[in-house]
Structure formats: C-alpha cells, structure tokens
Amino acid sequence: MTKAAMTKPWDVTSEHLLRELAPQVLGAVTRRFRDFSSAEDAVQEAMIAAFTQWPQEGVPENPRGWLIQVASRRRTDLVRSEIARRQRETAVAKDVETMAPVDDIESEMDPDDTLILLFMCCHPALTLSSGIALTLRAVGGLTTAEIANAFLVPEATMAQRISRAKQSIKASRVRFRLPSRQERVERQPAVLHVLYLIFNEGYTSSIGAHLQRLDLAREAIRLTRCAKALLPDDAEVAGLLALMLLTDARRAARTGPDKELIPLNKQDRALWDRAEISEGTELLTAALSKGSVGLYQLQAAVAAVHDEAARAEDTDWPQILALYELLKRVSPSPMVTLNYAIATAMVHGPSKGLELLRTLDTDDRLAGHYRLDAVRAHLLEMVGDCESAIKHYRTAASRTTSIPEQHYLITQAARLAER
C-alpha cells in the first residue's frame, strides 16, 4: 500500500467516523461496479484493513478515498480469484480492466447512498435474521466477527447468513437506487422493524451471562439516528429513536449486582440517564406535533410517562391508560391488550384488570405465553389472592425462555410462599 499522508492520530472519534463512512464507500463502490455482492465483500475487507492499520499508522488524510481505493483493489482481487475459480476469463476480465481510477469513483458519491442501503438491507424479501445481519454489516460497518459475537453464533454461521441475504437481494432483483416515495412509504415499516429488533436484541441480552458482547442497543440507536437524519420528516422514525433513548435511559437501573432483573417500580431512578430522557422527550414532542401518530411514537410516549415520574407511585397511570387505548386502535394486538389490562388495573383496580385478561384466554396468539401468566400473577397478588398468584408466577417461570426473567418469576413465587 502506498503511504498516504497521515494527519490525524487514531482516537475514539475515528471508529465512529469509519463506521459512518462504511455505507458511503459501499454505495460508491457498488455504483461503480454495479454489483452489490462483491462490492460489499470488498468494503468489508477494507474496513477490517482500516481497523487493523489506522490505530497504528494514523487516520489517512482522506479516509474515504483510502477506503474506496482499498475496497476497489480488494474487489478486483475478489473478481480475479472468482475468475480463476469459475474459469470464465473473458466475461469478467473485461470488467476488471475497465475499473475506473479512484478519483472518478469519488465524484460519483451520492449522499443518499446510506439510505439506499438501509432500504435494500431491510428489504421484505429477506428473512428478518438475515436482514438484521446485513444491515449491521453494510450500513453499520461492523465486521462479521463482531456481529457473530453479538448474536452468539459462530462466525461461519453469520457469514453464511450474510451471503444468503445477498443472494436473496440478487434473486429478487432489488436495484441499487433510491426507492420512490411510494415504495419508501410501503417499506418504511420493515426498516423500522429491523432497527427495533436490533435494539431489542441488545437490550434483552445486556443482562445475560455474556459480558463481552457488542453493544447492539447502542448500535441500533446510532443507526436509527442516521435513519432520522436521512428521513427528517418521518415522525415514526423519530418516534422509534425516542422510544430507544427513553428505554435505554433505564439500562443501569434495570439489573442488580448479580445481573438480576429489577422491575420498573423497584428501580433506583437516580440511575436513569437524564440526558437520554430529555433527548428522547424532545424528539417525541417534535414528532407528535407532526400529526401522524404511529405505533412507535405511542410506545415512546408510554416510556416518556414512566421516565418523567420521580417515584414509581407518581406515575401518571391514567395517561398511560389513554395511550394504550390509542395503541389498541392504531395497532391492535394481544400484547397491547395485555399492557392495557395492566394500566387498567393501576387506574381502576386489579379486578378490572383481571377481567380484561380473561378476554385473552381464548386468543391463540397468546396461548401459553408466559407474559399472560406473569401479569395475571401480579394482578392476583394485588387483589390479595396469594395462592393463585404463586401458581401463576410458577407457570410463567416454567414458560419463559429468558433466564433472568425466570429467576425473577421464581423469586416472586418464593417471596409470596414465605409470607
């Protein structure tokens, strides 16, 4: 590699910069070679090279140019080895020879590339798990090893998942271009769903036994921030970002010294992140003023009501109840009804809540789900029926697949049994 002028030492902001450049570089290289799949592999290798070299040699003067140059070379190597493998010299060799100088590629940069990639990776043609993996790699600039580690699967498995995702993109003939306004409206929910799932994975796993996992919740926040900058008029993108911030703000208070789960009403609220709460609240207020209230804004609003209560007993439950009522209309689901029942219990008493739960007993979508038993146990405890509460806490514990949740529920049963 030619020694480029090094002007800046590697510091904490460099990694951020590198990740931000990843989708832009990928966009440029894809546009040039008209082949997303090989460009994506090449950019991945360029990213790994940067992560290895920059901390030692410093950040190049033109980091974007450096990455494009390295990625283009790697892409040529990849194509050459592909030629050797497939022995289809004539067709592909031509492609190698017409490779443009880096300067030309750089002039083809498009500020919307990151957005194009986001819509491409969160395409409904992909399975959710492969869409998530590809988004983290192509848009998030993470390495396959990091993503594999975050999802606790072997690196080879994750590499395969990403390669399958790219095959699906190819097969469904998704073109590398900005979706039309209409397409964007249609596909926005899929994009938000992928970002939401990345956040959830990070949030729920942050209490597991696995300490060295990449912070997926932070990564989801970063990607959603990026989506918000690209889609400034979309109130639901802002709502999702607000929801993430308002939820993440409670992270430090959510688990105890043994990583045990601490429910919202028992958390030490002094540990909540005030900066995240105020940023989330501001975002939400601005989003709500735009008029089109959606699923994520409403969930963010519930989170905001919880976050603004100085003590659990100060929680404005009537407002939460009203928000769940809206949610039931905007996006009805048994989970929403379940939360609606909790809010009802807090406002009108546990018996009213239990009454609502009975309507869920016949709902197949929730049959056997631990949450129904857990909520019922809690409300039964509130009405003073300890024996039934214990029974339902234990049933819930036997049904959950989350270890901290299971510990929490078994402990609740034990607590009541000792009374």
Next chain:
Amino acid sequence: MKYILMMNTMRAGQGVPEWAQKDLQAHITFMIGLNKELRQSGELVSAEGLSFPNQAKLVRAGKDGMPITDGVFPESKEFLAGYWIVDVDSPERAYAIASKASAAPGPGGAPLNMPIEVRPIMSGPPPETL
C-alpha cells in the same frame, strides 16, 4: 479436548422448584459464579440452560415429510436441564468441573450432588502426519 457436561436433573411434568427465596438466590449466584470462573480460566466454550419440559416437543417426520409434534411424556425419567461445553487439558479437569457443578447449593444450602453426564466431544480428523 472438548467435553460436554450435561445436567440431567429435571423430570418431565416437573414444575419450577419451590425453594425458599434465599436458597434460590444462593443457587443462582453459584451458577453465575461458576460460569464466570470458567470464562476467566479460558475453558468455557458455551453454557446454556434449557427451558422447562413443558416447552419441549418430540418431533418426527410424517409420511408426507411434514413434522408431527408430540408433547413430552411424564414417564420420561430424566430431562436435560442445561449443559456446559468446556475445552480442557484433561478428562480429570472436566470431571472436576462437573463435580463442582454437581455440588450446587439446594434447599437449606445443602449440596444437590446432581448427576452430571460428561462425554468427550468428537473432533475433526487428526492432522495428517508425514
């Protein structure tokens, strides 16, 4: 050498343990501590706890190739509750870890001495010798 340490403590149909709060806490703390220790010693490959038997299904392919699922029957005597996969230098070390896990505290803090099945994990072909 890799070994799998299988904790076969559950019985089908068995519910969650009805222990006192402090005994539960001691057990959980012990298990978290054990995993931390194995991670720090560089021997832990993976460890997973499995869900309760009521979440398990027996699956067989039917004549049309579609899955036929069945519940797990109460007559099953033992049920895998969880496992560790460790990478250790000797079988003795695997047995020592298993014995430590076996003595996890139960009701009243007394060691449970649960049976832990230890089996070597098959590896790939040995390197070619010239």
